[in-house]
Amino acid sequence: VGLLGGSIGQALIRRRLAGQVVGVGRRAAALRAARRLGAISAGTTDLARGVRRADLVVLCVPVDQIAPLACAAAHHGPPQMVITDVGSTKAAVCAAIESAGSVPRFVGSHPLAGSEKTGVEHARSTLLKGRLVVVTPTPATDAAACREVELFWTRLGARVHRLSPAEHDQALAVTSHLPHLAAAAIAAATPEEYLTLTASGWRDTTRVAAGDPTLWRQIVLSNRAHALAALALLDERLAELRAALVRGDAARLEELLNLAKCKRDAVGS
Amino acid sequence: VGLLGGSIGQALIRRRLAGQVVGVGRRAAALRAARRLGAISAGTTDLARGVRRADLVVLCVPVDQIAPLACAAAHHGPPQMVITDVGSTKAAVCAAIESAGSVPRFVGSHPLAGSEKTGVEHARSTLLKGRLVVVTPTPATDAAACREVELFWTRLGARVHRLSPAEHDQALAVTSHLPHLAAAAIAAATPEEYLTLTASGWRDTTRVAAGDPTLWRQIVLSNRAHALAALALLDERLAELRAALVRGDAARLEELLNLAKCKRDAVGS
Numbered sequence: 011v012g013l014l015g016g017s018i019g020q021a022l023i024r025r026r027l028a029g030q031v032v033g034v035g036r037r038a039a040a041l042r043a044a045r046r047l048g049a050i051s052a053g054t055t056d057l058a059r060g061v062r063r064a065d066l067v068v069l070c071v072p073v074d075q076i077a078p079l080a081c082a083a084a085h086h087g088p089p090q091m092v093i094t095d096v097g098s099t100k101a102a103v104c105a106a107i108e109s110a111g112s113v114p115r116f117v118g119s120h121p122l123a124g125s126e127k128t129g130v131e132h133a134r135s136t137l138l139k140g141r142l143v144v145v146t147p148t149p150a151t152d153a154a155a156c157r158e159v160e161l162f163w164t165r166l167g168a169r170v171h172r173l174s175p176a177e178h179d180q181a182l183a184v185t186s187h188l189p190h191l192a193a194a195a196i197a198a199a200t201p202e203e204y205l206t207l208t209a210s211g212w213r214d215t216t217r218v219a220a221g222d223p224t225l226w227r228q229i230v231l232s233n234r235a236h237a238l239a240a241l242a243l244l245d246e247r248l249a250e251l252r253a254a255l256v257r258g259d260a261a262r263l264e265e266l267l268n269l270a271k272c273k274r275d276a277v278g279s
Numbered sequence: 280v281g282l283l284g285g286s287i288g289q290a291l292i293r294r295r296l297a298g299q300v301v302g303v304g305r306r307a308a309a310l311r312a313a314r315r316l317g318a319i320s321a322g323t324t325d326l327a328r329g330v331r332r333a334d335l336v337v338l339c340v341p342v343d344q345i346a347p348l349a350c351a352a353a354h355h356g357p358p359q360m361v362i363t364d365v366g367s368t369k370a371a372v373c374a375a376i377e378s379a380g381s382v383p384r385f386v387g388s389h390p391l392a393g394s395e396k397t398g399v400e401h402a403r404s405t406l407l408k409g410r411l412v413v414v415t416p417t418p419a420t421d422a423a424a425c426r427e428v429e430l431f432w433t434r435l436g437a438r439v440h441r442l443s444p445a446e447h448d449q450a451l452a453v454t455s456h457l458p459h460l461a462a463a464a465i466a467a468a469t470p471e472e473y474l475t476l477t478a479s480g481w482r483d484t485t486r487v488a489a490g491d492p493t494l495w496r497q498i499v500l501s502n503r504a505h506a507l508a509a510l511a512l513l514d515e516r517l518a519e520l521r522a523a524l525v526r527g528d529a530a531r532l533e534e535l536l537n538l539a540k541c542k543r544d545a546v547g548s
Contacts, residue, residue, distance in 0.1 A: 122478035142476070171476075184469050185477045189484035194539035195516035196461055199509070200453050207411070207440075208454045208546055209391035215458035217483040219543040223536035227529055234524055240468070241521055247464035252510055255503055260496055267492035270463035274488040277477055 011035050013125055014096050015070030016049035016133030021166045023048055024135045034060035044130045058086040066162060068119075069095040074228045077106035084113040092155045094119045094162070098186065099233040100146045100175035108150050117159040118146035118175060120182070121168060126220040139167035144182075146175045183236035188244055190226055191237065193219040280304050282394060283365050284339030285318035285402030290435045292317055293404045303329035313399045327355040335431060337388075338364040343497045346375035353382040361424045363388045363431070367455065368502040369415045369444035377419050384424040387415035387444060389451070390437060395489040408436035413451075415444045452505035457513060459495055460506065462488040 011019065011033040022028045033050030034057050035041045041053030054060045061067055061083045069076050069083070076095045083093055093116045097103050100118045107116050123141040125132065143163040147156045160170045173181070197216040200208070230237045247266075254263040280288065280302040291297045302319030303326050304310050310322030323329045330336055330352045338345050338352070345364045352362055362385045366372050369387045376385050392410040394401065412432040416425045429439045442450070466485040469477070499506045516535075523532040 122476065124478065124480065141478070144476070181473045181476045185473050185481050188468065189465055189480050191517070191520050192461055192465055193480075193484050193543075194536050195513055195520060196458055197539040197542045198516045198519075198535065199457065199512040200542055202542070202545075204450045204454050205542060205546055207391065207413070207450045209393065209410070211393065211458045211462075211487045212454050213546060213548070214483045214486040215462050216539075216543050216546075217548075218480045219536075219539040221540070223533045223540055226536055227533040230524060231527060231529055231532065234527065238521065238524055241517065241524075243468040244464055245517070247467045248460070248510065248514070250467075251460050251464060252507065255499060255507055255510075258500060258503065260500060263500065264492045264496040266467065267463050267488075267495055270466040270485075270488040271490070271492055273466045273469060273471070273474060274462075274485050276471075277474055277482060277485075279482070279486075 011041065011044040011049055011053070011130050012070060013128050013130070013132050014121065014123070014137070015068065016044055016047065016130035017123075017135065017137035018068055018070070018096075018166065019044070019049035020047070020133055020135035021138060023051060025165065027165055032060045032064070040130065047130055047133060048135075049130050049133050057082055061087040061091065063088065064091050066158070067091060067093045069093065069097075071095075071097075072225050072228050073097045073099050073103060073232050076103045077110065080107050080113045080116055081110050084116070091115065092117065092158050094145075094159045096121050098124070098182065098229045100144075100178045102232045104146060104148055104175040108148065115152050115155040117151055117156045118178075119159060119163065120144045120146070120178060121163070122186075123168075124186075124221075126218050128222055128225075136167070138163070141168050143168045143170050144178050145170055145172050146178050147172065148175060179233045180236050180239075183233055183240040184243065187230050187233060187237045188240035190218050190221065191230065191241060192244060193217065280310065280313040280318055280322070280399050281339060282397050282399065282401050283390065283392070283406070284337065285313055285316065285399035286392075286404065286406035287337055287339070287365075287435065288313070288318035289316070289402055289404035290407060292320060294434065296434055301329045301333065309399070316399055316402060317404075318399050318402050326351055330356040330360065332357065333360050335427070336360060336362045338362065338366075340364075340366075341494050341497050342366045342368055342372060342501050345372045346379065349376050349382045349385050350379050353385070360384065361386065361427050363428045365390050367393070367451065367498045369413075369447045371501045373415060373417055373444040377417065384421050386420055386425050386428040387447075388428060388432065389413045389415070389447060390432070391455075392437075393455075393490075395487050397491055397494075405436070407432070410437050412437045412439050413447050414439055414441050415447050416441065417444060448502045449505050449508075452502055452509040453512065456499050456502060456506045457509035459487050459490065460499065460510060461513060462486065 033053040197219040302322040
């Protein structure tokens with residue numbers, strides 16, 4: 011029950027969308043805090059107890075833990091229970107769960123609503139409002155479970171977009187994992203003695219590098235081939251900029267900056 | 280009288296620090312807008328008129344125009360008049376002005392308070408509050424003029440830090456020009472069809488790429504050698520991340536992300 015799980019719980023409770031929101035976690039103190047913050051209506055450190063009568067389980071855990079926890083939850087929950095997740099990569103997770111064969115009603119999800127902040131204390135019931143959630147059914151996914159998961163995200167105020175797990179991972183390698191790796195590289199490239207000479211440009215560009223290194227190591231490693239392909243795309247663009255700089259080619263440099271501005275402006279603030 | 284000039288004018292007027300704030304610009308309509316917004320107390324499209332009785336001139340123009348406008352202002356202003364600027368690079372500008380020999384009371388300044396937004400309509404009197412202004416005197420700089428310029432920025436609420444023009448350009452290549460080039464490269468590397476799959480990570484990391492391509496082309500070209508050296512630093516860090524990804528080396532990848540996080544955390548939000 012961290013930033014995302016807590017925000018989902020708060021939205022469910024505020025919008026009265028669930029009879030009960032049971033938080034499952036490792037630390038009882040954290041679950042008490044989540045309850046105080048209105049993120050869950052009950053908490054337990056016992057997964058089996060937590061899912062025993064669940065209609066829907068949302069796994070808000072690092073990508074490496076999604077498949078094993080999905081299997082454990084399915085084992086302890088009722089047969090009609092639907093399971094989804096909020097993991098940042100989908101192909102490896104969905105494949106692991108399908109090959110296990112014991113989680114027939116799993117549907118992969120990825121709400122594009124992260125933050126470099128973590129922890130239930132940053133949760134807010136509006137986190138998902140207007141955000142995009144990518145839902146990643148496969149040919150083996152139960153169609154009714156998929157509709158149920160899509161309805162769930164829609165009711166929380168999010169928009170839903172379907173992609174295959176592979177399509178998702180290829181796109182997110184560019185739109186999420188690449189910015190993260192680049193932000194980390196820019197931050198790391200900055201000598202300590204220059205840190206006081208940074209302004210909003212540096213701060214914006216490197217913001218995501220403050221994210222949890224363990225979480226992000228898992229994310230990029232679980233999407234390694236696409237992350238490397240995205241880095242190659244970045245290298246090409248950096249090489250173009252470098253070549254224009256070396257030649258002192260003002261027209262070309264401005265053209266490249268303008269192409270970038272067009273794409274940035276298309277997304278908005 | 281754009282974002283920076285307008286913000287400086289608003290602060291001068293609100294804090295009653297100047298008898299008159301004269302905006303000099305090319306378009307009378309823009310000067311009328313600046314006056315309506317409380318950014319100037321009078322406006323003129325005639326530089327000679329604008330500086331005739333000035334104590335201090337602040338050149339808020341693209342870097343390529345600073346040296347020629349400093350010479351023109353010095354020619355038309357009173358002999359004791361001090362001139363400073365807000366340019367993002369300093370060595371080329373300061374050298375050009377010194378070699379001209381006709382602007383004895385010029386002191387280079389760079390307020391680290393930019394934005395991807397431009398125009399006086401985004402000006403605000405608090406833009407400089409708490410920000411760092413790098414002042415770049417050279418051995419030839421008039422000491423009294425330098426103190427006057429430092430006092431000016433301090434009175435606007437900014438902190439002042441002295442660096443030589445070369446030191447400034449070397450540092451800012453890493454803390455400002457590199458993030459800009461990298462942000463542009465990330466935005467340009469993102470295929471059109473993935474733009475709808477971006478979230479706050481992509482938006483933060485690429486935000487500065489929305490900046491004016493002409494301004495930024497001038498900035499990086501006027502600091503070409505240092506910008507290329509900064510790009511080489513980035514390449515080294517990207518290569519480290521890539522190598523760890525290729526090897527699937529989780530420990531090394533996490534170590535690199537952690538080093539980046541430490542630097543990012545040191546700067547704050």
